[in-house]
Amino acid sequence: MARKKAYIEEEVIEKAMRLFWRNGYESTSMQMLEKEMGINKFSIYSSFGSKHGVFLESLKSYKKKVNSIFEKFKNSTNGVEGIKEFFYDSVNLCYQEGNQKGCLISNTYNEFSETEDDLVKGEMTSFMDNLKTLLIAKLRMDGTKDEKTITKQANFLLLAKHGLAAASRVNSRQEIEDYIEMTFKNL
Amino acid sequence: MARKKAYIEEEVIEKAMRLFWRNGYESTSMQMLEKEMGINKFSIYSSFGSKHGVFLESLKSYKKKVNSIFEKFKNSTNGVEGIKEFFYDSVNLCYQEGNQKGCLISNTYNEFSETEDDLVKGEMTSFMDNLKTLLIAKLRMDGTKDEKTITKQANFLLLAKHGLAAASRVNSRQEIEDYIEMTFKNL
């Protein structure tokens, strides 16, 4: 052993994540990352290998935030009402600290949809698949719908969720909440 | 007068627009524009001044496409049913030529939301304002709703439209159409 790291990797990734969240991948430069993370380029590269590596770790860091919301959602036994609560929780994350950065997952989905970055894309699709499975499970809870409407409503909600995330970059929180209410009025 | 231009500005901008539509502003380089537009950097700069100028013209070119859809929408006397048709028309544009590039306006809205580019942002907000005015006018047509619900439904539809545009980058056309049907089921 020799000299110790003067930073904690989890902490600097959290900061990097916030930068990517706000600006996206392409518009965030190593220079900006250096400044925001508070460490030298060398340290960034020795810890995460590349800018791409920093981004991948940032995605994981964001997913941790989302996971606690997912966990609550998973444990809910309220059916459709539970989905609605989950939507509210997700929106709250988008407006954290008064910011309007949208959802990092959705932002990334959009930015990378025309690329061939399989690593990032893999993270995206696995996320969406998990969400869909969860939605279907919750929709089944009410016990009144047939499988066909459940599939349809799950797709609907998945798309609404993605739309919400996109809209939370440009719409006010009030508009978003109105939208959620309207969406769940007849499910 | 001397030598004539070997290209038509409208035509090369149409090509540039398709590139921005697919990749966004930041990820599209002058090199790519040269290749796609089929003209030299010099010609691009002498015609449009800068990359930013090319983008602004591209936005206008896209708006022309949208305007024909708007025009039809404007002339519709079908109220909510007319809005639904408008949504379908808009989605068709997003899936033009079998592509899945979303809507250039929405894509731009997302990409530029954290910038301070007032020119681009101006184009965006004016677009959204026009759409909202139109939506309200159409919602009034049915004559059964009070102003409060009209405002609420207009906001809802505006957000749904934006969400649809975002989703059309990653979702299948069938999913999008299901979403539209579900959205209009109770308006």
Next chain:
DNA sequence: CCGATAACTAAACAATCGTTTAGTTATTTT
């Protein structure tokens, strides 16, 4: 306390970014 080693600083890397400029080619007008 000393040699080993890992983390740091800072400078440089090649490549690419958007932009400009010098030099050549083609068209128009006199």
Next chain:
DNA sequence: AAAATAACTAAACGATTGTTTAGTTATCGG
């Protein structure tokens, strides 16, 4: 046909991109 002029080609611009590397500093185990 010659002079004028605008559009072309192509090379270079400085700045910035992501990445690497050489040299220094700090901390560890022996």
